[in-house]
Amino acid sequence: MATSPPYPTHHAGPAEGAPRRRGRWWRRKWVRYGALGTLLATSGLVILALVREQTGTEGFLVGLGLAVFPVPLLVAVFRWLDRVDPGPWRNLLFAFAWGACAAALIAIVANSFATRWIATATADPTNADTLGATVIAPVVEESAKAAAVLLVFLFRRRDFTGIVDGVVIAGVTATGFAFTENILYLGTAFGTDQLNGEHGFMSVTAATFFVRVVMSPFAHPLFTVLTGIGFGIAALSAERHHVRRVLLPLTGLLLAMGMHAMWNGSSNFGEFGFFAVYAVFMVPAFALLTWLAVRSRQRELRTVRTELPAYAAAGWLSPPEPHVLGSMRARRIARQYAARHLGRPAARSVAEYEAYATSLAFLRHRGRDGRAGADFAVRERELLHELWSRREVARPALGYAARATAPVPAPWPAHPAHGYVGQPYGEPHREPYGAPAPYSTYNRPMYNPYGP
Known part of the structure; x- marks a missing residue:
């Protein structure tokens, strides 16, 4: 005999007929959406001005045109992973906008401030750049990107139900962040080529494009996906497991920072340090996380067939x-x-x-x-x-x-636990509007x- 599943059958809401209490004005949906939209729009305008100031108008346009190449492919891949239970597009748009605007602005401001402070404190600009790239940047950037995953996890829990959702939100956020960062790097490289008179395949722009867009377009998504997996496993945990739901996202965030630091510090490992880190760590990690994401997708399909x-x-x-x-x-x-x-x-x-x-x-x-x-x-x-x-x-x-x-x-046999004993299949108890x-x-x- 079937047993009753462990979930409530009554809605724990206000008593029927009780007057609804109007919430505070700052809790209303339009206020939250308006504040979030204003924050993202302001961040976008500021980051646009900062990047244009560092690259120049021509460099900005060149960087923008080259940086857009991997974006459709990466978004399509993450959307494909989410095809079993696709989340709303507004979540993906928010994640991309947060990464491209808010997270990028936080990273540029915080990284610049920290690097200048280290250079002043140690009187060694070279050491300041190294510490900034390997210590400060991973902590700041991964924390800024993780904020988008946290916001969706807290305020869109209905759309955030497992590992795949965490991977998708984190990956799209990192795609937006990498898009803005690539504009800055490619635009700066173009400016350098203009000053040196370099053109063609031997230019700094071509080398930067090859490394950042051709070889490692998945680098930032790979780092932040570790944070998303932590949030995804936390979403699968029962609400009573408070410690686990806090520690798992933090563990994912720390792993993302560690891998990011290793990637940024690869240039300090010798002449072939970049290629060694790429081959030994990045490619296997990418393959492992791809396998995990596809396996989670297949598990979702099994859940559908089972339930x-x-x-x-x-x-x-x-x-x-x-x-x-x-x-x-x-x-x-x-x-x-x-x-x-x-x-x-x-x-x-x-x-x-x-x-x-x-x-x-x-x-x-x-x-x-x-x-x-x-x-x-x-x-x-x-x-x-x-x-x-x-x-x-x-x-x-x-x-x-x-x-x-x-x-x-074959049709399902009638069973006493289903409440329609004596009725032929296809004629269950009907509600007034004609549905079971x-x-x-x-x-x-x-x-x-x-x-x-």
């Missing part, structure tokens, strides 16, 4: 849908079928159906692990309602994808969230 059959048994999904929604190939076939026969709006509806179903699977998985919040039942009803409203368009496309990729599984009751209610047959 959604419960909703198919309750009548919310058709029997083949858990298989289809747990396969990226089948999901793509469903979207293509909808676009070909019903148009692009239908394909968008199928994509939304897939995303809501995935979120539902993750929600139930968190409930089984004891990590569901007090609003589990409310969130479950919201997701089920979104699925039900799109079923007319999505189910034919998903059915076609199931036939194209695997045999249709939320699955969590089947574990408690006497409880009906819609009425007595």
Whole structure:
């Protein structure tokens, strides 16, 4: 006999009919968004002025044109990793803007101040540059980039559910940071070539482009992804594990600082120090983290295939849908079928159906692990309602994808724990608007969230 999963079935909110208390004005959403937008816009204008001052207008334009090359590729890679349960674009836009504007501004100001202070204190400018690059810069830059991951982790917890989310947010933030930094380095290199009269493949600009854009476009994302993994593992931990949820992100941040320091200090390891660090540490670390990210993505698909059959048994999904929604190939076939026969709006509806179903699977998985919040039942009803409203368009496309990729599984047998004994399959208990009751209610047959 099925046991009740360890999550609440009642929403822990204010009592029904109780007057809602208006929050303080600074807690309102539009105030927070306005303050954040103002901060990012101001940071962007300041960093634009600083970079242009150091590179000149012509150098800035050249640096901008060259620095943009790796950005679409890196963003596409991180978006591909996030295809199982894609987060909203606004999170990625915020992460990129934070890295390119706020984090870059903090790094330029703090690094310059620290380097000048060390040079004044030690009377050794060469030593100051070395310490600044290997000690100060990794601490400042990784902390500034980690702030974006922390903000999404705290204020977008619904979108931050595991390792893949941490990798994506951290990677896009670092991509934005590297974009601004590359403008500065490439623009400065172009100015140096202009002064020396160098052109072509032997120029400083070409060498800088090769090292920063061709050989190591993944360097900054690789460092910050370690921080993102720490936050992602913390997101998988139960809320009662307060120490673990603090120590894991800090550990990831320290690892990111250490790898960043090793990379920046590679030029001090001899003539071939850069290539040695690149081959011995950077490439294996990149391969290992890529494997971890892809493995986490596959684990997410297994979670979908494992959790959604419960909703198919309750009548919310058709029997083949858990298989289809747990396969990226089948999901793509469903979207293509909808676009070909019903148009692009239908394909968008199928994509939304897939995303809501995935979120539902993750929600139930968190409930089984004891990590569901007090609003589990409310969130479950919201997701089920979104699925039900799109079923007319999505189910034919998903059915076609199931036939194209695997045999249709046999119907789920009726079971007393599901609350519809004596009813034929496909005719579960109906709510007033024609949808099955939320699955969590089947574990408690006497409880009906819609009425007595």
